[in-house]
Amino acid sequence: MAFRQTIAKEVACEGIALHAGTQVRMLLTPAPPGSGVVFIRQDLDGASVPARYDHVSETMLGTTLEFGRASVSVVEHLMAAVAGAGIDDLVIAVDGPEPPVLDGDALSFMELLDIAGVKASAAPRRALKVLRRVEVTHKDASAALVPSSSLQFAFEIDFASAAIGRQTFAFTFSPEDFRREIAPARTFGDIAQLEALKKMDRGHGASFLNTLAIDRDRVINADLMRFPNEFVRHKILDAVGDLALAGAPLVARFEGLRSGHALNNALLRGLFADPANFQWVTAAS
Ligand SMILES: [Zn+2]
Numbered sequence: 001m002a003f004r005q006t007i008a009k010e011v012a013c014e015g016i017a018l019h020a021g022t023q024v025r026m027l028l029t030p031a032p033p034g035s036g037v038v039f040i041r042q043d044l045d046g047a048s049v050p051a052r053y054d055h056v057s058e059t060m061l062g063t064t065l066e067f068g069r070a071s072v073s074v075v076e077h078l079m080a081a082v083a084g085a086g087i088d089d090l091v092i093a094v095d096g097p098e099p100p101v102l103d104g105d106a107l108s109f110m111e112l113l114d115i116a117g118v119k120a121s122a123a124p125r126r127a128l129k130v131l132r133r134v135e136v137t138h139k140d141a142s143a144a145l146v147p148s149s150s151l152q153f154a155f156e157i158d159f160a161s162a163a164i165g166r167q168t169f170a171f172t173f174s175p176e177d178f179r180r181e182i183a184p185a186r187t188f189g190d191i192a193q194l195e196a197l198k199k200m201d202r203g204h205g206a207s208f209l210n211t212l213a214i215d216r217d218r219v220i221n222a223d224l225m226r227f228p229n230e231f232v233r234h235k236i237l238d239a240v241g242d243l244a245l246a247g248a249p250l251v252a253r254f255e256g257l258r259s260g261h262a263l264n265n266a267l268l269r270g271l272f273a274d275p276a277n278f279q280w281v282t283a284a285s
Contacts, residue, residue, distance in 0.1 A: 008117035015100025021204025024096035033123035053268035059261035076241030081109030083244035104210035130252035148253035162217035167232035185233035188212035
């Protein structure tokens with residue numbers, strides 16, 4: 001894992017967009033080392049936006065990237081899969097406002113990346129080593145990056161619904177563990193909020209096939225569940241995707257307490273706000 005990687009060949013898929021509800025075609029293409037992950041809107045004359053934290057414009061119902069005329073929403077599950085697969089450089093072309101949601105997880109994107117295969121370059125991969133604690137808080141939620149010798153995640157959520165309740169999960173990142181423990185965890189939502197969401201012209205693509213639907217104290221489509229504590233695992237999946245917008249792998253421990261896309265992005269902005277917070281390292285150092 002010491003060298004930057006892209007995919008070995010291009011691969012395409014098609015599916016429904018979570019919020020727009022429209023059918024979207026997505027094409028993943030290999031990219032030269034150092035170019036990072038870039039989204040292209042084929043339906044907007046190829047306008048592009050780099051997948052970086054400083055291009056995040058909206059975090060309310062997913063993470064949205066925006067640059068010039070190009071904006072792409074709900075990038076976090078795909079970005080988690082890209083990071084989980086160890087891909088550094090990639091072009092992601094979509095012909096709509098979001099990547100397809102597929103199964104509401106990261107695993108379906110990883111299976112697509114499996115088809116493409118991974119190709120290493122001769123360019124060394126650099127990582128961002130966190131040197132001192134960076135923390136952001138909002139009301140009763142917080143997110144922190146803490147110095148650590150490896151990439152670790154610890155998360156706690158506490159929902160009023162008995163279907164979720166209090167859940168904690170911790171894991172040390174490896175491609176194998178990410179694929180097994182985190183990538184299959186599906187997105188979830190409150191059925192009572194879905195109508196409000198649709199009035200905001202969002203959530204049109206949410207279905208019982210791609211979203212765990214909470215109705216008061218039960219999960220309506222519980223047959224879809226892959227883990228008893230799937231909700232906290234999905235929150236880690238979101239954090240992996242949001243932190244992938246750092247543009248390089250992190251060497252740090254992430255600690256999330258009821259954190260979401262807004263805090264995850266604020267955390268990266270906090271990290272980069274002071275050069276004393278981090279250091280660039282190569283695999284050899
Ligand atoms: Zn999510």
